[in-house]
Every structure is written in C-alpha cells, then in structure tokens.
Amino acid sequence: MEFDGERILDGINLYINDHEFLTLLGPSGCGKTTTLRIIGGFLTPTSGTVTFDGQVINDVPPYKRQINTVFQRYALFPHLDVYENVAFGLHIKKMSKEEIHTRVTEMLAVVGLKGYENRHIQNLSGGQQQRVAIARALVNEPKVLLLDEPLGALDLRLRKDMQNELKRIQQATGITFVYVTHDQEEALSMSDTVVVMDKGRIQQIGKPEDIYNEPKNAFVADFIGESNILDGIMLEDFKVKFFGRTFKCLDAGFAPNEPVDVVIRPEDIDFVPVEEGHLTGTVTSVTFKGLNYDIIVDFKGFKWLIQTTDFQPVGATVGIRLNPEDIHIMHKSAYSGMFGDYSSYSAEYDELTEDAADEEE
Numbered sequence: 001m002e003f004d005g006e007r008i009l010d011g012i013n014l015y016i017n018d019h020e021f022l023t024l025l026g027p028s029g030c031g032k033t034t035t036l037r038i039i040g041g042f043l044t045p046t047s048g049t050v051t052f053d054g055q056v057i058n059d060v061p062p063y064k065r066q067i068n069t070v071f072q073r074y075a076l077f078p079h080l081d082v083y084e085n086v087a088f089g090l091h092i093k094k095m096s097k098e099e100i101h102t103r104v105t106e107m108l109a110v111v112g113l114k115g116y117e118n119r120h121i122q123n124l125s126g127g128q129q130q131r132v133a134i135a136r137a138l139v140n141e142p143k144v145l146l147l148d149e150p151l152g153a154l155d156l157r158l159r160k161d162m163q164n165e166l167k168r169i170q171q172a173t174g175i176t177f178v179y180v181t182h183d184q185e186e187a188l189s190m191s192d193t194v195v196v197m198d199k200g201r202i203q204q205i206g207k208p209e210d211i212y213n214e215p216k217n218a219f220v221a222d223f224i225g226e227s228n229i230l231d232g233i234m235l236e237d238f239k240v241k242f243f244g245r246t247f248k249c250l251d252a253g254f255a256p257n258e259p260v261d262v263v264i265r266p267e268d269i270d271f272v273p274v275e276e277g278h279l280t281g282t283v284t285s286v287t288f289k290g291l292n293y294d295i296i297v298d299f300k301g302f303k304w305l306i307q308t309t310d311f312q313p314v315g316a317t318v319g320i321r322l323n324p325e326d327i328h329i330m331h332k333s334a335y336s337g338m339f340g341d342y343s344s345y346s347a348e349y350d351e352l353t354e355d356a357a358d359e360e361e
Helices: 031-040 084-093 097-110 126-138 156-173 183-189 208-215 218-222
Strands: 021-025 067-071 144-148 176-181 193-200 201-206 228-236 237-243 245-248 258-264 271-272 279-286 293-299 302-308 317-321 328-331
Touching: 021 031, 021 183, 031 067, 031 144, 067 126, 084 126, 084 293, 097 126, 126 271, 156 183, 176 183, 176 208, 183 193, 183 302, 193 218, 193 237, 193 328, 201 208, 201 218, 208 317, 218 228, 218 245, 218 258, 218 328, 228 302, 237 258
Parallel strands: 021 176, 021 193, 067 144, 144 176
Antiparallel strands: 193 201, 228 237, 228 258, 237 245, 258 328, 271 317, 279 293, 279 317, 293 302
C-alpha cells in the first residue's frame, strides 16, 4: 500500500483463519490500521489481492463485504436508545419486526446488556457504549469483525474487564475477530494468533506463547515484554559465547561461529552468591513494582534488567547463573544493536535507548 509515493505496507502476506481471534500488534505508524482498512474495504491496495472465501474482493465496497468494523470512537447514534442502535442495520435490511426483536434481544444478552434496551446512549458508561457498538456490528451476523483499538478510550480496570469480555464474545459467536492494538499485554492475553508489525512489514506471526518465548528478531524480543539482548557468537549447535564465556543453550541450526543476538528475559535470571555466578555485576538501580523489583545490573558496561523478588541494594556486587533454557538465540537483523541495553531504563517501550553499548570480551 502506497500513499503519495510512500510505501505504508511492504509485501504483506497474511492468512486469517475461520473462527480465529487474530491481533495485529505494533507501534504507531507500523501499518496495522492500514491493513485493517484494506480488509474492511475502506482502502484498495496499490498492488496484490484480498481474497475472502476464495473470491478476490479488492473492488467490493465495504457494505457488500461480510465484514463489520468497530472503531475506537464507537459512532453510536445519541438520539436512539440501546435497542434501536443495535437494530439499525437490521432496519436497513428491511427485516420483520419479529426477527429484529429476536436478534437484538439475543445479541444484547451475548454482550451482557440484557435489560438495557431502553437506556439512552449518553446514560451509559464507556464500557457499556462499547458493548452496544459490538452488538450493533455482530447482530448483522458478519463472518469477520474488525476492531481498531476499541479499548483505547477506557480506563485500565475497565480495559482489563473488556479484554476478557471480548474473548468470551468471540468464543460464544464463533466469528473471526481481527483486532488492532499497540498494547502487548492485550495482544498476548486475548489472541489465538499475534501478527507483530513494524515499518510496514510483518516481523513475526505465531501463537502468543511462541511470540514471547521464541522471538524472531530484536524488535519482536523488545516489543513483546522486556529483554536483555546481547551480541554473541554461535560456536556450534547448543553452544554460544558472549561476555567472553561459553554457555549451553537449546538452539541449533546456525552456521559455525555465526554472529547472533542473544535474548535473556529479565524474569529468567536468578541471583546467586558471587562465587557461584557465571557473571558478576554491580547493581545500579532498584525499582519496586509491587510483585517484584526491577533491578538494573551493570555487567562490563552493559546494563541488564533483572525482575526478581530477591531484593539487592544499589551498589551491591551480585552473581547470576543462566540455565540453557533461559538463553534464546536469534539471527542478526536490521534491528540488531538497537535494543536491550538498559543504560537509560524506562518501562515504556518508546522511551528506551536505541544505542546499545558495545560488549567487552
């Protein structure tokens, strides 16, 4: 997809399965909403095809597709009550009053708004308004529902509740959901499949567990949760070298002595007495996070994030041990060297430093 000569989507190749909850995940400007709008028929791709049930639908207008969309701004009709908002599309289709009543009543029960039929929209909470928007979209019985950051306007508690509710609704109706978000936790908790995007390209497709545990490159490793990402050398199958030491790992299939990115999740690192450690470093920062501490440790000038319940004071010399299953190896990519050093630590992804310090051997 190109706008004014600028390529917004570059070689997107994506299959979406029936009854699937699929999430397009990535930072602002990565192309996820553009992808959603192409699926919905609001944009026509510059090249390539959109195929639905075996039929090319590039030139099919939105209202003729078996696809409905719920936007971040719900676009409800303020002069109509809940019942009439949900029934609106069915009136357009000139259905009988009896069928409209049956469908609307059933759908309000599905979204948890039974008894709200006569409420006015302005008297509903944000979460209730969102449910009305979902009911209005689903009552037309689309095969696919597109959701463009629909929880963005809700507060954190309500957002969590609606994540669970959306997953329940999707499972209850069996309709394919294609969901857009930049919230990693939201994507991991709700989806059957996650599509990680950046700069108009798909970086990785997989189940939430696979995306988290087996990231394909440094961007995915950093965007999905926190990661310590180091330069390493894959000596041979199941052996990697970094920080001048050789470690056993569970990865294979790399070329001998291939330069690689080494990913170690902060929650997988354990403190041990210095004399028992694989590596020794100095604590430079401690942040209490409720369930655990975020502790920054300097190893040879490279700052690691360690998430642990084992408090260590600033200035303490600590040892760590790394188990083979805690070390994940990735091929080098265009993102190598951009992430993973916590010299200027922040819990917010887009505030992280993009200049990784060079390792010392």
